[in-house]
Amino acid sequence: MINLYTWATPNGRKISIMLEELGVDYTVSPVDLGQLAQFSASYTAISPNNKIPAIVDSGSEGAPITIFESGAILTYLADKSGQFLAAHGQARYNALAWLHWQTSSLGPMLGQLGFFAVRSEEKSALAISRFSEEADRLLNVLENQLQAHAYVAGDEYSIADMACYPWVLAATAYLKQVLKDSLAAKPAIQRWLQQVGARPAVQRGMAIPKL
Template sequence: MLTLYTWTTPNGRKIPIMLEELGLQYTIKTVNIGKGEQFTPEFLAISPNNKIPAIIDTDVDGGTVSIFESGAILTYLAEKTGKLLPAAGAERYKVLEWLHWQIGGLGPMLGQVGFFAIRSEEKSALAIKHFVEEADRLLGVMDKQLADNVYIAGTHYSIADIACYPWAVGVLDKLKPALGDKLDSKPNLRRWLDMIGARPAVQRGMALPKVD
């Protein structure tokens, strides 16, 4: 049995999308980060960095596997099922390249835009300018990559697309007040967002976890 610990954030929705795409059975345990549930001893035993998502998989040879960090979880699930990540060769490393690009660049920069430009009560014009410009640059990198590729890592849908989508779609939603019309100059990114967003598994995953 797979148990997913997650919350309603871009990182938190990557794994529900992956699990829905794979058709695996799983249960969700919510970790309300607004209430500090990520700091409980029970959760820290699974995710010592007090971040969601995390998983526990009891359906493995030799015992239970516990994994935190979204990139590690996506890679694990892809290798467990043999899906959404090539087994070897250049195509595999292209997927991993863009997966780590999202983890190291797109996610953190869009997260900083969300904090400094939207959530923070104290506004810093310099910080907002810096992070909005860097976020726009990264979205431009993505748009350029998608000009020559159907999906972010090439011709096939992969964990790289799953990692990028919840963050990129946030530009159209929660980050729009800060980033404005910057997507208007990125038609390839818009095309990709529409295509990924139309996938039933993505729609189901983006609606999880369900909270009151």
């Protein structure tokens, strides 16, 4: 049995989407970020960086396996199940490259833009301009990829799509005013959002945790 520690954020929803796609039994332990539950001693023992998501897989051979960081969790679940990530070859490393692109570039830049442009009471024009420009550049990278391919890593749906989808969807709502011109000019991203968002497992995963 897998226990998923998560909250209602794009990073958390990556993993619930994957678990729903796999159709495996799992339990959900909400980590209330608003109450700073991520800093509790019990959760720090699972996720030393005090971030969600994390999993504990008690069904692994031998001792339970504990993993934090969404990219590592997606790779583990894909390798364990043999789904949504090729076992070898170019397709595998394409998916891993785009997965790491999301975790190292797209997510952090959209997160910083959200902080400076939306959440922060004190607005910094320089910071908003810097992160808006970088977010637009990254969305152009994604648009170009999706103009050439059905999915983020190529012609097959993969963990790269699961990693990118919650963040891009959040940008269309949370960052709508900041990125409206950028998003409106990217038809391939809009097509991909509809295509991935129509998957029943994605819809179920996006509703977890049920608050």
